Amino acid sequence: MTLQRCAWATHSPLEQDYHDQEWGVPQHDERALFELLTLEGMQAGLSWSLILKKREAFRAAFDQFDYQRIASYGDRKLTSLLADPAIIRNRLKIRAAVTNAQAFMHVQDDLGSFDHYLWSFVDGQPQIGNWQTEAEVPCSSPLSDLVSTDLRRRGFKFVGTTIVYSYLQATGVLNDHVVSCFKHTEQG
Numbered sequence: 001m002t003l004q005r006c007a008w009a010t011h012s013p014l015e016q017d018y019h020d021q022e023w024g025v026p027q028h029d030e031r032a033l034f035e036l037l038t039l040e041g042m043q044a045g046l047s048w049s050l051i052l053k054k055r056e057a058f059r060a061a062f063d064q065f066d067y068q069r070i071a072s073y074g075d076r077k078l079t080s081l082l083a084d085p086a087i088i089r090n091r092l093k094i095r096a097a098v099t100n101a102q103a104f105m106h107v108q109d110d111l112g113s114f115d116h117y118l119w120s121f122v123d124g125q126p127q128i129g130n131w132q133t134e135a136e137v138p139c140s141s142p143l144s145d146l147v148s149t150d151l152r153r154r155g156f157k158f159v160g161t162t163i164v165y166s167y168l169q170a171t172g173v174l175n176d177h178v179v180s181c182f183k184h185t186e187q188g
Contacts, residue, residue, distance in 0.1 A: 003182045007134045014052045024183055026126050026172035028115045033171060034104055035065035038097050040167045041158030042088045048166075057086035062097065071101035096157035103155040121147055122173055128184075129176040137176050140165045 009019030027033055039058065043051045051058075061084050063069045073081075081087065081094050104114055111117045121143060131137050144165035151159040159167075168174040177184040 004180050005183070006178050006181045012049060015049055018052055020183065023170060024126075024172050024175040024177050025186075027170075028119075030108070030114055031065055031067070033114050033118065034067045034101065035059075036170045037100060037104070037156075037159075037167055038062065038065060040163050040170060041096055041100070042090075042093050043166070044093070044158055044160075044163055046088070051088075054087055057084070061087050067101040067104050070098055071105055073098045093158060099155065099157050100159075103151075107154060118147075118171065118173065126172055126175050129174065131176060131178045132180075134178060137178075138165070143174075144168060 003020075005016065005019055009015045009023075027036065039051050039055065042058070059065060061081055078094060078098070082089050082091060107114050107117050111120075127143070129137065140161040144161045147168065148159050148161040148164040151164065165174070169176050175184070
């Protein structure tokens with residue numbers, strides 16, 4: 001029997017695995033939350049499938065998304081990243097990763113964890129969509145507007161409402177699997 005999946009996850013085994021194992025699953029690990037925030041920013045204007053293909057290269061280039069190390073990247077490391085053909089070599093996005101690592105740690109200092117901060121917007125409970133088709137799934141919402149505004153206020157970059165909406169989906173804050181998808185009713 002073939003599992004019914006969201007339509008976007010049927011194009012490649014990499015997308016299918018990401019869909020089945022991660023997307024829409026509540027995430028609470030600090031490093032993983034930072035990784036997804038960085039990857040969503042890198043994806044701006046590009047396809048998610050491209051980012052998934054480059055994910056291992058990003059992990060290698062960005063020290064497994066160790067935000068404490070990334071926060072201290074200097075000019076030599078930035079120059080190295082800009083020369084790395086295995087990743088997205090966009091100066092603004094790479095600098096945003098460093099800025100966001102610093103802001104991420106400030107949130108941790110202020111609120112105890114980024115996990116607590118992120119999930120406080122939904123009282124710790126995933127918001128489950130009731131979408132019949134992928135076309136119904138929005139690219140932003142009042143929640144992503146709120147989180148985006150607050151992240152920008154805290155100094156984060158590349159966190160517009162569309163990027164944040166995708167981030168909320170990726171981290172499981174929003175479960176936007178269509179109702180016919182086998183992951184729709186799973187909570188991780």
